[in-house]
Amino acid sequence: MQDLGSGMLRKGCFILATAGLLLFSVGPFGWEVLTSIKPSSEIAQSPVVYVPSRVTFEHYVALFARRDFGGYLVNSAVVSSLATLLCMIAGMLAAYALAKLNIPGSPLFLVIVLAVALVPPIILLIPLYEMMRWADWINHRGALVLPYAALNLPFATLVLRAFFRQIPQDLLEAARIDGFTRVGILFKIIVPLSAPALATTAILVFVFCWNEFIFALTFITTDAYKTIPVGIAGLSGVTSPYEIPWGLISAAAVTGTLPLIVLVLIFQRRIVQGLTAGALKG
Amino acid sequence: MAEVAVEELYKIFPDHVVAVDGVSFHVRDRGFLTLLGPSGCGKSTILRLIAGLEKPSSGKVYVDGRLVNDQHPADRDVAMVFQSYALYPHMNCFDNMAVHLKLRKVPREEIQRRTRETARLLGIENLLHRKPKALSGGQRQRVALGRAIVRQPKAFLLDEPLSNLDAILRERMRGDLKALFSAMGATVIYVTHDQVEAMTMSDTIAVVRAGKIQQIGSPAEIYHNPANVFVAQFVGSPRMNFLRCTIESGRLTFGRHDLPLPRAVVSTVGLPANVLLGIRPEHLTVLREATPGALEAQADLCEPLGAFTILHLRLGENAIAALVTPEDAQMGGRRWVEFHGGKIHLFDPATEERLKY
Numbered sequence A: 001m002q003d004l005g006s007g008m009l010r011k012g013c014f015i016l017a018t019a020g021l022l023l024f025s026v027g028p029f030g031w032e033v034l035t036s037i038k039p040s041s042e043i044a045q046s047p048v049v050y051v052p053s054r055v056t057f058e059h060y061v062a063l064f065a066r067r068d069f070g071g072y073l074v075n076s077a078v079v080s081s082l083a084t085l086l087c088m089i090a091g092m093l094a095a096y097a098l099a100k101l102n103i104p105g106s107p108l109f110l111v112i113v114l115a116v117a118l119v120p121p122i123i124l125l126i127p128l129y130e131m132m133r134w135a136d137w138i139n140h141r142g143a144l145v146l147p148y149a150a151l152n153l154p155f156a157t158l159v160l161r162a163f164f165r166q167i168p169q170d171l172l173e174a175a176r177i178d179g180f181t182r183v184g185i186l187f188k189i190i191v192p193l194s195a196p197a198l199a200t201t202a203i204l205v206f207v208f209c210w211n212e213f214i215f216a217l218t219f220i221t222t223d224a225y226k227t228i229p230v231g232i233a234g235l236s237g238v239t240s241p242y243e244i245p246w247g248l249i250s251a252a253a254v255t256g257t258l259p260l261i262v263l264v265l266i267f268q269r270r271i272v273q274g275l276t277a278g279a280l281k282g
Numbered sequence B: 001m002a003e004v005a006v007e008e009l010y011k012i013f014p015d016h017v018v019a020v021d022g023v024s025f026h027v028r029d030r031g032f033l034t035l036l037g038p039s040g041c042g043k044s045t046i047l048r049l050i051a052g053l054e055k056p057s058s059g060k061v062y063v064d065g066r067l068v069n070d071q072h073p074a075d076r077d078v079a080m081v082f083q084s085y086a087l088y089p090h091m092n093c094f095d096n097m098a099v100h101l102k103l104r105k106v107p108r109e110e111i112q113r114r115t116r117e118t119a120r121l122l123g124i125e126n127l128l129h130r131k132p133k134a135l136s137g138g139q140r141q142r143v144a145l146g147r148a149i150v151r152q153p154k155a156f157l158l159d160e161p162l163s164n165l166d167a168i169l170r171e172r173m174r175g176d177l178k179a180l181f182s183a184m185g186a187t188v189i190y191v192t193h194d195q196v197e198a199m200t201m202s203d204t205i206a207v208v209r210a211g212k213i214q215q216i217g218s219p220a221e222i223y224h225n226p227a228n229v230f231v232a233q234f235v236g237s238p239r240m241n242f243l244r245c246t247i248e249s250g251r252l253t254f255g256r257h258d259l260p261l262p263r264a265v266v267s268t269v270g271l272p273a274n275v276l277l278g279i280r281p282e283h284l285t286v287l288r289e290a291t292p293g294a295l296e297a298q299a300d301l302c303e304p305l306g307a308f309t310i311l312h313l314r315l316g317e318n319a320i321a322a323l324v325t326p327e328d329a330q331m332g333g334r335r336w337v338e339f340h341g342g343k344i345h346l347f348d349p350a351t352e353e354r355l356k357y
């Protein structure tokens, strides 16, 4: 009896904690979604209206009709994809070398990578700006792609290295005897075996690029190349300098977040664990 | 196939770990050499040096008469079977076996033909589409073997390929492998710590200890003329008995017992005063009655093995084991132990080397 009681208590606590966590993390987004489909009159109303009296898509329509939000989406997608690709390729090569090639001095290199990863990006803003001006890359997508890839490279390298290290050495040696080149081993053996790790890392890098604000704000000034975070920031004061268009901003935030959610849901299916099972005896 | 040779091979890992300490041997074309030794003695390292997975600290590796020290593993054209099998988990068995041929740009039809032929040889044709994780240990082992065979390499390197199998399967595979390799006319270097595998499969055994070859010879030579105490102990089951003796007036004396010197000993000149006598349990006859020449002993303990029983006896202060038929096995009581004169081995207790006489 007592066991049953304490078991139920524990279960109750678990549900409570989970619910709390869910509310904490999903709550703001839910609120955002609700705001984006409320008529403007209800948004600023006091006391607060939680559930809109009628659903409206006027903010979404305005977002795409009055502003070039579609363009921002494309910019974000292009910049984030290219930066992620670049970062993953470089990260894979670095992680492979660090994890599996026994290169003298790799421990020192690892420490340096870690140190670089700890530098706050904001410190780099001014020097990078100068560099971009010198390279005439202000208002060029490369001004975002390259720094994004570079900023995420230490993270990608460290995470991938940890995963690559788990791949049995025997497997790579068998591959060498079979005649794979070093690069062949990376792309034909390691990459297929670490697909889940690669997908996870790529998503995290992509999310960072997608959400990055300060570099995007500084290096891109023409509307044609702006990314979503900067685009959203630019929405304040569109209608009148004294009014914040909450409906519009919420719609933009929801639209800007949706691609990420879709991406995670797609890749979640691909994150199939246990791919290495069966390589070794057990 | 081809011959393989190593010359004065050394491998010293960081922190002065001497894994291979001056190893030389030569495996003739179609030869089957087994590296036999306890765990950590450097067997795998020797194999890896031949395969090209490690660079020797010094020494030379020859495959087919060519120095291959500076060649990449793939170019040496030797195939290795790993203890862990090391099958590619993301490829099915066919691809696992065919991968080398594909990388060598062998025509597609030939890849198909050779892979299927090899699979048929190993009885795994119906598994070719499966991934390794859907196979039993024995099946994985065959696929790993197939991956090596399909290449038709100059030599096979096998690192304890049977050690992950159960006893029955291991016994069967022992025979199968031997037949397979001799039918192919393969040159094989085989690593094991199992003396039964070494004795049954190889034409030459190299006993390795702490990175050094202790003795190299045919299984019979290793068994009948062990070069030192280590080899004598390592090969043969149950293990050889050792008795500390002195040579007194032409007889081997220990405690209140004494035995004649082996007939081969013509003169005791040059022999040390103290010697270590070795005799295998199968070379002792245990009698129930006093017999001239037999030594009186006390039967202590029986260990039945089925066909035979190990009888542990006390011979004065010395303990020895004898292999007897189950009918003769009875604990307790007096026994008389007869040493087969020709089977006595003498070693120098200081150097543990076999005494020359």
Ligand SMILES: Nc1ncnc2c1ncn2[C@@H]1O[C@H](COP(=O)(O)OP(=O)(O)OP(=O)(O)O)[C@@H](O)[C@H]1O
Binding pocket: B013, B014, B017, B018, B019, B037, B038, B039, B040, B041, B042, B043, B044, B045, B046, B193
């Ligand atoms: N990469 C390495 N770095 C340092 N020491 C090593 C390395 N590889 C092997 N050794 C050492 O070399 C010695 C021989 O190892 P090896 O793997 O050749 O032994 P083995 O005879 O194959 O043993 P087992 O029967 O257990 O497989 C061991 O002492 C081992 O610790």
Ligand SMILES: [Mg+2]
Binding pocket: B043, B044, B045, B159
């Ligand atoms: Mg080994």
